[in-house]
Amino acid sequence: GAGVSQSPRYKVAKRGQDVALRCDPISGHVSLFWYQQALGQGPEFLTYFQNEAQLDKSGLPSDRFFAERPEGSVSTLKIQRTQQEDSAVYLCASSAHQIYEQYFGPGTRLTVT
């Protein structure tokens, strides 16, 4: 069956531009997570949705980062006024019930020049 998909797979943005990253979770998965993975590091938690409710956004690094999941399925991570330190791979994951069994997408590699 279809897994988690993310688009675009690669994004180059000039510093100061806004970007929007999309995540299509596995159909029926209630929980959706966003992570940021810097080069050579493990993923770091950004935010968590249960259906359309954003229950935890403690990992968002600044108010330039915003995530939404308006209908409880597709999610968008938006970064405003991108900075060079935002360059990373952004991972989306979904799970049906147990938090530990998350299914990850391939990620979007964002490069800010």
Next chain:
Amino acid sequence: AQSVTQLDSHVSVSEGTPVLLRCNYSSSYSPSLFWYVQHPNKGLQLLLKYTSAATLVKGINGFEAEFKKSETSFHLTKPSAHMSDAAEYFCGTGSARQLTFGSGTQLTVLP
């Protein structure tokens, strides 16, 4: 707060020899621990998880990990490495709403 430390950033083994990837945890109570694997250009995949049931946890692809409270460790092992095991491995811990990953161990398998 819970955290993990992966003790090796790179591990290299020959095909057919045992694999040991080390992970120590820090937690004030019984933690929930896991290992994920990340192959190039593919999403992270759950290998196995420990949630206070049996201390020896068996995962996919022949991997297993043992929870040792006295050593605060959760090392990942495999008796015989295969070329397809070459990947990055992440140890981590979880709470109700988020997973916390270690910095990763890159496993190289030599022919």
